[in-house]
Amino acid sequence: MDSAERLIASMQELLWERGYSGTSPRAVQKMADVGQGSMYHHFQGKADLAVAAEHLMGRELQTQINERLSSGATTVDKIAAFLTIDEHVLRGCRLGRLVQDTEVASNDELRAPIQTMFVWIQQNIASTLEDGRSNGEIRPDANIEALAATILAVRQGAYVLARAAQSEEPFRKAADGLIEMLTHGVCV
Amino acid sequence: MDSAERLIASMQELLWERGYSGTSPRAVQKMADVGQGSMYHHFQGKADLAVAAEHLMGRELQTQINERLSSGATTVDKIAAFLTIDEHVLRGCRLGRLVQDTEVASNDELRAPIQTMFVWIQQNIASTLEDGRSNGEIRPDANIEALAATILAVRQGAYVLARAAQSEEPFRKAADGLIEMLTHGVCV
DNA sequence: GTCTATATGATGATAGAC
DNA sequence: GTCTATCATCATATAGAC
Numbered sequence: 133m134d135s136a137e138r139l140i141a142s143m144q145e146l147l148w149e150r151g152y153s154g155t156s157p158r159a160v161q162k163m164a165d166v167g168q169g170s171m172y173h174h175f176q177g178k179a180d181l182a183v184a185a186e187h188l189m190g191r192e193l194q195t196q197i198n199e200r201l202s203s204g205a206t207t208v209d210k211i212a213a214f215l216t217i218d219e220h221v222l223r224g225c226r227l228g229r230l231v232q233d234t235e236v237a238s239n240d241e242l243r244a245p246i247q248t249m250f251v252w253i254q255q256n257i258a259s260t261l262e263d264g265r266s267n268g269e270i271r272p273d274a275n276i277e278a279l280a281a282t283i284l285a286v287r288q289g290a291y292v293l294a295r296a297a298q299s300e301e302p303f304r305k306a307a308d309g310l311i312e313m314l315t316h317g318v319c320v
Numbered sequence: 321m322d323s324a325e326r327l328i329a330s331m332q333e334l335l336w337e338r339g340y341s342g343t344s345p346r347a348v349q350k351m352a353d354v355g356q357g358s359m360y361h362h363f364q365g366k367a368d369l370a371v372a373a374e375h376l377m378g379r380e381l382q383t384q385i386n387e388r389l390s391s392g393a394t395t396v397d398k399i400a401a402f403l404t405i406d407e408h409v410l411r412g413c414r415l416g417r418l419v420q421d422t423e424v425a426s427n428d429e430l431r432a433p434i435q436t437m438f439v440w441i442q443q444n445i446a447s448t449l450e451d452g453r454s455n456g457e458i459r460p461d462a463n464i465e466a467l468a469a470t471i472l473a474v475r476q477g478a479y480v481l482a483r484a485a486q487s488e489e490p491f492r493k494a495a496d497g498l499i500e501m502l503t504h505g506v507c508v
Numbered sequence: 509g510t511c512t513a514t515a516t517g518a519t520g521a522t523a524g525a526c
Numbered sequence: 527g528t529c530t531a532t533c534a535t536c537a538t539a540t541a542g543a544c
Contacts, residue, residue: 135527150422153342157520168521169528178520208507224420228477231484232412232420234338247484274506275497281490282497285477289416292476293469296419296435302469309463309470310501317505318462319396323509344537356539357510366538 136174138164143185148226152182152233152242179242186245189226193249201256207264208314214257215287215307221294228288254280286310324362326352331373336414340370340421340430367430374433377414381437389444395452396502402445403475403495409482416476442468474498 133141142163146155157178161171175181200213223229227246236242258280264270286306293302312318321329330351334343345366349359363369388401411417415434424430445468452458474494481490500506 151341151420153339154422156518158518167528167530169530172521173527225480227484228480229420231480232339232417234342237483237486243484243486247486250481250484250490268508270506271504271508275500278493278497278500279506280497281478281481281493282474282495282501285474285481285490285494285497286470287477288480289473289475289477290469292413292416292419292480293438293473295425296416296431296438298425298431298435302438302473305466305469306473307470309466309468309473312463312466313470313498313501314506316459316507318458318467318502319504320456320459345539346537355510355512357512360539361509 135164135166135170139166139171139174139181140184140188143181144188144226147182147185147189147230148220148223152230152236155182157181179239183241183245186227186230186242190245190249190252193227194252197253197256201260207260207267207269208311210260211257211283211314212307212311214283215290215310217300217303217307221291221300221303222298224291224295225288228291250284254284257283283310323352323354323358327354327359327362327369328372328376331369332376332414335370335373335377335418336408336411340418340424343370345369367427371429371433374415374418374430378433378437378440381415382440385441385444389448395448395455395457396499398448399445399471399502400495400499402471403478403498405488405491405495409479409488409491410486412479412483413476416479438472442472445471471498 139160142160143155146159146163150159155178157168157171160181161168164171171181175184197214200216201210203213204210227249230236231243231246236246254277258276261270261274261276261279265272265274265276290303290306293306294300296302327348330348331343334347334351338347343366345356345359348369349356352359359369363372385402388404389398391401392398415437418424419431419434424434442465446464449458449462449464449467453460453462453464478491478494481494482488484490
C-alpha cells in the first residue's frame with residue numbers, strides 16, 4: 133500500500149473506533165506511518181480524507197450485504213442473515229455511528245456517502261422482499277418500502293442498544309423480535 | 321435558576337446538539353452565563369456535570385414515554401404513539417446519540433444512566449404488550465421481551481436514518497413498517 | 509461562591525526547505 | 527512527494543486572589 137492508501141485505511145479504522153470529531157489528522161498520520169506534509173499533499177484536509185474513507189467503507193459494506201441478502205432459502209432467512217450479529221457489534225455500525233456526529237450530519241460532503249449507502253441498502257432489502265412477494269412468501273398487500281425501512285432501522289437501533297449495554301444480547305433480542313413479527317405477526 | 325441548575329440545563333442542551341466530545345466546558349459556561357471557577361466549584365469536571373445532565377434527561381424522557389404509552393385505545397395504538405415523530409427527530413435521540421460517542425461508551429459513569437433508561441423503556445413497552453396479551457389483543461405465545469427490544473430498536477434506528485437523510489420521512493416509514501408488522505405480519 | 513491567570517497539551521492547518 | 531517548523535486556537539483543568 134502506498135501512502136495515500138495507508139492514510140485511507142487508517143482513517144477508516146479510526147472513524148469506526150473514535151468517530152469523526154474524535155479522530156485527529158495526527159492520529160491518522162501516526163497509524164498510517166505517514167508524515168504531515170504527505171497527508172496534506174494527497175488530501176485537501178481531514179474532511180477530504182474522511183470522504184475517501186467513507187467511500188471505501190461503502191464498497192466493503194455492499195459486498196457484505198449482498199452476501200447476506202442472497203444467503204438462505206426463504207425471504208425471512210435472508211432478512212435474518214442481514215440481521216446476523218457480526219464480530220463488531222459493540223463498535224457500532226461504521227456508517228450509522230458517523231452520522232450521529234454533528235460535524236458529519238451538518239456537512240453535506242461527509243453526510244452524502246452515508247445517505248447514499250442507506251438508500252442502497254434499503255433498495256436491496258426491498259428487492260429481496262419483492263422477490264418474496266413474487267414467490268408467494270410475502271403478503272401481496274405488504275408495504276415493501278416501509279418494511280425495508282423498518283428492517284434497516286432495527287439493525288441500526290440494535291447497534292445502539294448493544295453499545296449502551298456493552299453487550300451483544302440486546303442486538304440478538306431485537307433481531308429475534310423482528311423475525312417473529314415478520315413470520316407470525318403479533319396481534320390475534 | 322441558580323448557577324448549578326443553569327449549568328446542568330446548558331450541558332443538557334449542548335449534549336443533545338453537539339454530543340459529549342463535541343461539548344467543551346467553555347461552551348457550557350458561556351451558555352449558562354457562569355464563570356469557569358463557578359463550574360469547577362459545583363462539579364468535579366466535565367464528566368460529572370454531564371452525568372447530572374443525563375439524569376435530568378432521563379427524568380424528562382420518562383414523563384414523555386409514560387404519556388405516549390398510556391395514550392390510545394389499543395395496544396398497537398400505544399406502540400404507534402411511542403413511535404410518533406416529535407419536533408426533534410433530526411437532532412436524534414438525546415440518549416441514543418450520546419452512546420455512539422466512544423468517550424461515553426467507554427466510561428461507565430457516563431454510560432450507566434443511558435443503559436438504565438433503555439432498560440426502563442423496554443420494561444415499559446413490555447408491560448404495555450403484556451397488558452395487550454391479557455386483553456386478548458396480542459398472541460399468547462408472543463415473545464414479549466424480544467418484541468420490546470425490537471420496538472425500541474426501531475425508534476433508535478429511525479432516528480439514525482432520519483439524520484442521514486436530513487429528513488423525517490425515513491423515520492415515519494420505519495414506524496409505519498413496524499405497525500404493519502405488528503398488525504398483519506408479513507408472511508402469507 | 510465567583511473571579512482571573514495560568515498550565516499543558518492537542519487541534520487542524522500552513523510555510524517553506526529538501 | 528515528504529520533511530520539519532510554526533501558527534493560532536482550543537481543550538480540560540488548576541491556583542490563588544477576592
